[in-house]
Amino acid sequence: MTISIRLRRVLAGCLAGAALWCAPSAAVDLAKYPLLVSIVDDLVASEGIERATLERWLGDAEYKQSVIDAITRPAEALPWHRYQSLFINDAQVKGGVTFMKTHAELLERARKQYGVDPYIITAIIGIETRFGTVKGNHRVIDSLTTLSVGYPRRSKFFSKELREYLSLASRNRLDPLATKGSYAGAIGIPQFMPSSYTAYSVDFDGDGVRNLVDNYADAIGSVANYLKTHGWREGEPVVTALGRGGSDKLLDGIVTTGLKPDVEIGKLDARGLDIAPGQANWKVGVVRLEEKQGYDYRVGYHNFFVITTYNRSQNYAMVAYELARDIRESQ
Secondary structure (H helix, E strand, O other), X not given: XXXXXXHHHHHHHHHHOOOOOOOOEEEOOHHHOHHHXXXXXXXXXXXXXXXXXXXXXXXXXXXXXXXXXXXXXXXXXXXXXXXXXXXXXXXXXXXXXXXXXXXXXXXXXXXXXXXXXXXXXHHHHHHHHOOXXXXXXXXXXXXXXXXXXXXXXXXXXXXXXXXXXXXXXXXXXOOOOOOEEOOOOOEOOOOXXXXXXXXXXXXXXXXXXXXXXXXXHHHHHHHHHHHHHOOOOXXXXXXXXXEEOOHHHHOOOOOOOOXXXXXXXXXXXXXOOOOOOOOOOOEEEEEEEEOOOOEEEEEEOHHHHHHOOXXXXXXXXXXXXXXXXXXXXXX
């Protein structure tokens, strides 16, 4: 008897997560997970949060197999032509135009204060939550608890995020048992992970609260602050097209596979590609995008790679650039 692919995936997910159950969801027994107990101990000792409160919050969390399934097949792993179509379409562009009209004053103030392109801010919010309309349907506490105990490959990262989430909740920033977000535990209009919420969110409307869940002013200011803090350079380019097909041999050996610019423009000039005259020492990335047939090539500048800090994917940064461009051209 052969095992179906779906069943094999479910079994593999249960084994990889070291979970004691294989149901779609189940309440977490705190006593069975020393990692969760250590988070509680740490927060009690370092922040003075009541143990009973933390145990009640984590005791309400549920392990969600759907979260494990989702994180093992991220959209960013799709080939470019499939990934692009998920985020760039007429509805998204129209939504971006409307968003910019609605929040024009906030976006302009963010540009002046942080030097970040309002179109890029808008595109990121459009990709993340369809301009604040789709913020995720997973309880954040379920997602982060599940990934902490059931996803060994990144357990250390997600357990830190879970700790930060509980800390945020204790400071009355969030309702720990009601706040919903992505399968990875990202929160609010701009989908910040809890550590980013703490580090980069700003009170952009001056009401004394940094609210990314439903406050567009704070969301816009926080995206701008995040990009600026990660090195956004005002007025510099993001992407230049190189073309298709014939570039394969021309760019052989210098395609950038990582998330940092690693090719001096002078090397492109030497191959007959006049990218940025007078900037031979600038470092860029040569980005290869998989189309249905063949490849498309682009140059990604410093600001392109700043966008990859928001989501560690060349596909993500490129779709943010393209959506921003299309919104700009549609106004």
